[in-house]
Amino acid sequence: MTALAVRATASRQALLAVAAPVLGLLAWHVATSGPGYHLIPPPADVAVQWWDLAFGGVWDDLYSATLWTHAMASLGRVYGGFALAALVALPMGMLIGRIAVVRDLLDPSLQILRPIPVTAWLPLAMIVFGIGPRSAFFLVFLGAFYPFLLNTVFGVRSVEGRLFEAAAMLGVGRQAVFWKVVLPASLPSIFTGLRLGLGFAWVVIVVGEMTGVQTGLGAIIMEARQLSRTEIVISGMVTIGVLGFLSDRAVQLLGRRLLRWSPQHG
Amino acid sequence: MGEVLERPAATGTVLPILDIQHVDKRFAFGAETITALSDATLRIGKGEFICLIGPSGCGKSTLLRMIAGFETVSSGALLMWGKPVSGPGPDRGMVFQDYGLFPWLTVSQNIAFGPVARGRPKAEAAAIARRFVEMVGLTRFAEAYPHQLSGGMKQRVAIARVLANDAEVVLMDEPFGALDAMTRERLQEDLLEIWARAKLSIIFVTHAIEEAIILADRVVVMSPGPGRIIADERIALPRPRDPTGVEFNALRRHLSGLLGSHH
Numbered sequence: 001m002t003a004l005a006v007r008a009t010a011s012r013q014a015l016l017a018v019a020a021p022v023l024g025l026l027a028w029h030v031a032t033s034g035p036g037y038h039l040i041p042p043p044a045d046v047a048v049q050w051w052d053l054a055f056g057g058v059w060d061d062l063y064s065a066t067l068w069t070h071a072m073a074s075l076g077r078v079y080g081g082f083a084l085a086a087l088v089a090l091p092m093g094m095l096i097g098r099i100a101v102v103r104d105l106l107d108p109s110l111q112i113l114r115p116i117p118v119t120a121w122l123p124l125a126m127i128v129f130g131i132g133p134r135s136a137f138f139l140v141f142l143g144a145f146y147p148f149l150l151n152t153v154f155g156v157r158s159v160e161g162r163l164f165e166a167a168a169m170l171g172v173g174r175q176a177v178f179w180k181v182v183l184p185a186s187l188p189s190i191f192t193g194l195r196l197g198l199g200f201a202w203v204v205i206v207v208g209e210m211t212g213v214q215t216g217l218g219a220i221i222m223e224a225r226q227l228s229r230t231e232i233v234i235s236g237m238v239t240i241g242v243l244g245f246l247s248d249r250a251v252q253l254l255g256r257r258l259l260r261w262s263p264q265h266g
Numbered sequence: 267m268g269e270v271l272e273r274p275a276a277t278g279t280v281l282p283i284l285d286i287q288h289v290d291k292r293f294a295f296g297a298e299t300i301t302a303l304s305d306a307t308l309r310i311g312k313g314e315f316i317c318l319i320g321p322s323g324c325g326k327s328t329l330l331r332m333i334a335g336f337e338t339v340s341s342g343a344l345l346m347w348g349k350p351v352s353g354p355g356p357d358r359g360m361v362f363q364d365y366g367l368f369p370w371l372t373v374s375q376n377i378a379f380g381p382v383a384r385g386r387p388k389a390e391a392a393a394i395a396r397r398f399v400e401m402v403g404l405t406r407f408a409e410a411y412p413h414q415l416s417g418g419m420k421q422r423v424a425i426a427r428v429l430a431n432d433a434e435v436v437l438m439d440e441p442f443g444a445l446d447a448m449t450r451e452r453l454q455e456d457l458l459e460i461w462a463r464a465k466l467s468i469i470f471v472t473h474a475i476e477e478a479i480i481l482a483d484r485v486v487v488m489s490p491g492p493g494r495i496i497a498d499e500r501i502a503l504p505r506p507r508d509p510t511g512v513e514f515n516a517l518r519r520h521l522s523g524l525l526g527s528h529h
Contacts, residue, residue, distance in 0.1 A: 165336055166366040168354035170380035170431055180383060184370045261370045261411040 041231045049231035050238065063220070063232060071239060073215040074205050077133065078247075081140025081208070082201040086194065089145050093152025093193075098182065110149070118143045118204045126211055136208035136216065143204035147196035155189025156182055188262050191255050198251055202244035217243075281348055283435060283467050284310040284333065289342035291328050291493075301492035302328045306342070308486060308495065310469065312434075315461055317478035317485045318471045320525065325493020326471045330437050333469065334360045346435070356380055359428025361438040365420040367412040373423050374399055374408045380431030398426040401460065418449035425457070429464060438470045442477070454480055458505060475521050479514060480507050487524045497524050 025043050032042040041049075052058035056065030095102045118139050129135040159182055167181045209218025217236045224232035259265035291303040303325035310316055318326040331337045332344055335354040344351045346358070360366075367376050378395035382388070399408045402422040412420055421441055428436055442450040458481065461468055472478055478485045479501055487497040499521065503513055 160366075162362060162364060162366040163368065165334075165354070165360070166362070166368070167379075167383070168336075169334060169356065169358065169360045170427070171356040171384045176383065180379075181368070184368070187370070261372075261413070263413045 039230070041234070046231045046234045046238075049229075050235040053232065053235050063224075063229075066220075067235075067239065070215050070217050070220050070236075071243065073133075073213070073219075074209070074217040074240070075243065077136050077140050077208060077216065078198075078201045078205055081137050082144045082198055084137075085141045085144035085148055085197055085201075089148035089193070089197070090152055090190070093149045093190075094156055094178075094182075096149075097153045097156025097186075098178070110146075114146050114150075119207050122207060122210065131212035133213050135211035136205075136213050136218075139204055139208035139211070140201050143200040143208075144197035147200055148190075148193040151189045151193025151196065152186065155186030155193075158189070159185040188259055188265060191259060191265070195248065195251050195255070198247060199244065202240060202247070205240065280311075282309040283312045283314075283347060284308070284469075285343070285345040285348070286310075286329075286333075287343040287345070289329075289332065289344055290340045291325065291332060291337065292340045303332075304492040304494045306493075306495050308498070310435075310467060312467055313465050315458075315468045315481055315483045316470065317482035318469065318488060319473060319475060319478045319485060319521070320488030320493075321473065321490055323490035323493065324488035325490070326488050327439055328493065329488075330360075330439055330469060330471050333435070334358055334437050336360075356384065356431045357433060358435045358437060359431060359433030361421070361424045361428060361436060361441045363440045363443050365412070365417075365424050367420055367423055367427075369412050372409050372411055373404055373415070376412070376423055377426045377430045380427060384431070394430050398430040401429070402426040402456070416449070417445050418453060421445065421453060422456075425460070429460070429466075433466070435467045435469065438468065440471055440473065443472070450477075455506070457481070475518055475525070476509055479503075479517050479521070480509065485521060487521060489525070 028043050032040050033044075048058055050067075052060075052064050054065070054067040058064070092106070096106055097103070121139060121142055122135075125135040125138050129138055163181050163185060164177065167177055172180050205216070206218035206221060209216040210222055213219050217240050221233050221236040224230070224236070255265050286306055286308040289303065289306045290301065293300045293302055306325070306329055308316075318329065320326050328337060332339055333351065335351050335358065339351075351358075354360075368379060371379065374392070374395040377398050378391040381391040381394050386394070396408075399405055402425060404419060404422055404426070407415060407419060412423070415423070424441070425436070442453055445453065454477065457468075460466070470478075470481060482501050485497075485499045485501060486495055487499065488494065489496045499517075501507075501517065503511075503517075508514060
């Protein structure tokens with residue numbers, strides 16, 4: 001393809017990508033602007049509210065210019081919970097995948113715990129960790145943990161047998177085979193787990209921040225709901241969407257660098 | 267079988283590189299025991315090119331995998347330089363039909379894998395890799411990943427990988443079976459050249475009679491149910507061999523008859 005053709009394809013893609021949101025905004029606008037409708041604010045009101053939330057200068061109320069504080073609080077919990085999940089799930093997944101005894105010991109329990117939704121853990125988390133950020137942190141951790149763990153186990157277990165034979169005949173010992181074969185071969189799956197886990201961390205952040213924390217995007221969404229400030233609710237939602245999207249993009253870029261060798265990623 | 271034992275005149279009284287004595291291989295299959303290979307006896311001299319041919323189920327791949335050390339011997343003895351083979355090792359390099367390359371390593375890194383795994387310094391391993399990348403004609407692709415290569419190129423990498431690791435015996439399990447005819451012919455020529463230059467001993471499993479006659483010093487014919495060796499034919503034709511020649515065809519007919527009569 002010529003450079004021009006590439007650029008044409010890229011701009012076509014960009015056009016299509018924004019088409020759906022623009023149409024959605026339009027439909028939203030038509031449905032909510034007009035007299036006599038108060039439950040859901042029109043997009044323009046939300047935009048103004050978002051601006052005030054981010055930079056202040058419009059309403060100058062309790063919420064003005066607080067968006068960064070809340071966003072940073074949520075980001076901290078998302079990445080903190082996620083990092084802790086990775087720290088536990090990665091070695092645990094490796095052990096479950098590689099060692100039969102560990103698998104027999106842990107797998108049944110994990111399979112029973114897994115279907116319990118994060119929301120169901122909420123009351124228990126508040127009892128154990130108290131009202132506040134520690135509960136939120138725990139719930140995010142829980143949300144990110146299972147996708148990470150399951151993909152790691154899958155990756156470790158599905159390493160092609162042929163590669164172990166190849167390594168053995170080239171002189172790799174039993175200890176080194178883990179670093180030389182298992183880890184690199186399961187990297188694509190681990191990476192998928194990382195992406196899914198981070199996605200789930202964002203999904204559960206609102207639930208996590210229902211635990212009575214003062215700051216955080218989830219916290220202001222729940223608080224604004226009680227105050228019937230629906231513009232703030234939607235502003236918070238949009239912000240979570242954008243931040244989640246950006247962090248997924250960052251992870252994807254990292255993946256492309258690390259997994260250049262993999263036809264599915266490179 | 268008697269024929270097999272009369273042959274070692276060629277290797278003389280010197281120790282054979284591989285000495286396979288009355289080897290059986292049995293697999294447990296549920297409650298039953300299946301004999302994959304029965305009473306295989308074979309002596310291979312240093313520098314010999316052996317082709318194992320036979321229909322599926324004749325135990326040729328099983329024999330190869332036992333030499334590689336991936337499978338244990340059920341009874342009998344399998345010796346390399348007089349010592350029993352107890353597991354996989356760099357002295358016996360395997361080239362798989364499905365390549366078995368490490369997809370996360372480049373061509374040069376795949377080739378340097380063995381030397382690095384065995385603790386050679388980085389610079390030395392890189393120099394070894396360069397040499398063998400060149401030997402198999404892949405210099406332009408040294409930094410490519412396996413998924414970017416054609417089947418023929420992947421098999422060149424696999425061959426270079428075992429050579430770079432100082433393999434004395436190269437075991438090849440239908441290595442060109444998945445390649446198109448032209449690529450296969452090129453690789454056969456190149457393999458013969460590398461074999462002659464590196465003074466390798468090669469055991470090459472194939473089900474193609476023509477391929478066996480083109481390549482081998484000796485063609486070992488096997489038959490199934492249970493797998494055993496039924497003939498060991500020396501191919502005395504000078505190389506390069508012409509598949510359209512009279513003697514070539516006579517050999518082809520002969521081997522084909524041996525295979526056919528035991529179906």
